[in-house]
């Protein structure tokens with residue numbers, strides 16, 4: 344096998360593929376070719392670049408999509424699949440947090456956090472998702488947790504943005520430690536191409552004014568900083584901000600100078616009338632998470648907010664499959680609309696808005712198949728039962744494609760013929776099963792202590 348250095352310098356030509364690049368320069372090509380060098384897409388189209396390549400791979404008619412982006416993930420919840428239901432039968436958003444997620448994020452130790460990161464990233468990569476913007480919370484394992492995620496993402500060959508969810512709810516010491524973790528991570532990876540640190544805040548309603556002011560004072564000394572925060576997911580967040588004398592959550596964050604062009608505001612379901620304008624003016628980016636919102640029964644971000652702010656698409660920890668999230672978003676919104684009413688184009692959120700967000704955050708071209716973009720590809724062995732053309736790509740991508748057979752990041756195959764090239768899937772899954780059993784037991788003990 345050639346060395347990494349040699350691999351990076353090699354020019355690889357992928358031929359005989361269907362290229363689906365709907366928001367790129369060349370949008371759709373049958374029997375096309377992609378030339379890759381130095382981890383970057385160099386040429387794309389219906390031309391024979393054979394003379395330029397060191398290696399030629401015939402894709403035999405397979406379908407190539409850009410590697411996808413999850414704009415809001417919680418890898419820490421990866422071991423929640425199949426977890427026992429809380430005994431208290433939560434009836435609202437606050438009770439869901441108190442009885443599920445705020446127990447899980449206190450029960451995570453280093454080993455179970457590692458198992459969550461590995462199995463969560465594996466789930467993303469398996470579905471052709473090559474960039475994950477994560478919002479992390481392990482409240483009793485703070486220092487070093489973001490570094491652990493960066494190390495695992497590197498092993499997987501994925502782009503990762505990470506932020507530790509600060510909050511007041513576990514006391515001043517944990518708050519301070521979380522702030523230090525965010526700042527240390529920021530300083531370590533500020534100039535990285537594949538790791539994008541953000542400053543993580545849980546949500547406005549779990550902070551005092553003093554804590555928010557303290558965060559604002561600290562981050563203003565950093566360069567290129569941005570926050571990653573849940574905003575107005577449930578009405579309780581908005582009610583809390585009003586009780587504290589603010590017009591809204593967004594106005595509270597903005598009044599402290601916490602919103603800027605690198606910031607991610609998540610959900611925005613209960614935005615107040617002026618919030619849209621404040622977010623727009625600040626340059627902050629909104630991320631919409633339809634399957635999680637439906638699951639928590641907190642309402643739905645309005646089409647006007649999603650469209651005006653060019654919202655990204657995230658899963659909020661629900662899954663690693665972005666094609667499924669786009670499909671589910673389409674269906675959830677449809678279920679609230681009258682016949683003939685126009686809806687949000689979720690494929691646009693996934694293939695246009697998410698690449699714009701990732702490109703801005705990572706400061707390099709991510710999420711399209713145009714020359715100059717990172718060679719992150721999801722390749723599907725797809726034999727459609729109807730004709731696939733430039734005009735019906737949404738139908739085929741959301742309702743036809745399954746898991747990719749090959750996934751490439753930075754010009755290197757991470758999955759080839761459905762097998763991971765560098766990691767052991769079986770070891771990761773076995774370890775995750777083992778860790779989840781212990782984690783759920785610790786959760787049960789914490790639940791009993793309430």
Ligand SMILES: [Zn+2]
Pocket residue numbers: 415416417478573609659660
């Ligand atoms: Zn979230």
